[in-house]
Amino acid sequence: MIGHFPDPYPDELFYSICSRFSALMGFPSFKATLCELGMSKYASAGVALPQNLDALVAQLPPGHAYSSDLFIDKHTMLPLFAPFFTEEQYVQVRTAMNGNSVGSIHRATVSICHHLYSGSAGVMRFCPGCVANDREIHGEAYWHRVHQICGMDLCLVHRCHLEQARIHLAPCADMFKTAESCIERLEARRIDERNPIHKISLGVANDIAWLFDQTDLPHRPDLIARGYIDLLYERAYYKRFKRAGGFVEKTRRALLSELDGGGDGLVRLSPKFHPLEELWFIRLAGHTAESFFGGIASRATDSQDSVR
Ligand SMILES: [Zn+2]
Secondary structure (H helix, E strand, O other), X not given: OOOOOOOOOOOEOHHHHHHHHHHHHOXXXXXXXXXXXXXXXXXXXXXXXXXXXXXXXXXXXXXXXXXXXXXXXXXXXXXXXHHHOOHHHHHHHHHHHHOOOOOOOOHHHHHHHOOOEHHHHOOOEEOHHHHHHHHHHHXXXXXXXHHOEOOOOEEXXXXXXXXXOOOOOOOOOOOOOOOOOOOOOOOOOEOOOOOHHHHHHHHHHHHHHHHHOOOOOOOOHHHHHHHXXXXXXXXXXXXXXXXXXXXXXXXXXXXXXXXXXXXXXHHHHOOOOOHHHHHHHHHHOOOOHHHHHHHHHHHHHHHHXXXX
């Protein structure tokens, strides 16, 4: 059992909590920290989907208020993927994150997830405004979950671009580095709110924040696909695309380029699933994540009722 574990900050990435623990205790290596936390030295403390969380919770000091489920829902990327997974995929990934079954997250899922966070390119990101706020409120900066999504370059709160920190991680994380040890510049670069791509990005950032707060969306990718077909037939969508087809195409290309960090790997990414692409599609069709997934939830309820 460990004598102390840092209280997580709001929207703090699980990796960030472990990094602060490692720095606080002065552990010399990544594996030494994992062992102290009761986690297998072969476990991944991955930036997106960490594993072995039950073992960590069993090591926490008496009286703690944490659970594996809390860490997963509030401090990992799983909620962003959840509505796009089948029930079977979701249970499989969640079980692997809770348990001691290192490597049991489905290979395809891991392959997808590696593209989710900017750490896939060895990069962690931060918002200068959030860093200033965090230092004022908490006395230190930390890695925000919402800032580590590959393709999302904006902070919704401060309406500025995210900055890259001095850190290079393997996709599954092979070292613990606190935000405080990696952040240099603090000048915020404001976004151009008249720029239509920035405007849509702010909408998608809102959708991401909304998805992170959801815990009971249905796992019905089949209904999501049908929802897209409906969008295609919606009059507003049709009109929007007829009137602004050029803009939509330009925006989509900008997104794909952003997702890939330059565009030359667009072919590599194209067969992969990425929640951000789905959210952009929904936004371009004139919906929000809340309105779109609200419809999916109703359909899921209807289809269950018709089965009974
Ligand atoms: Zn911010």
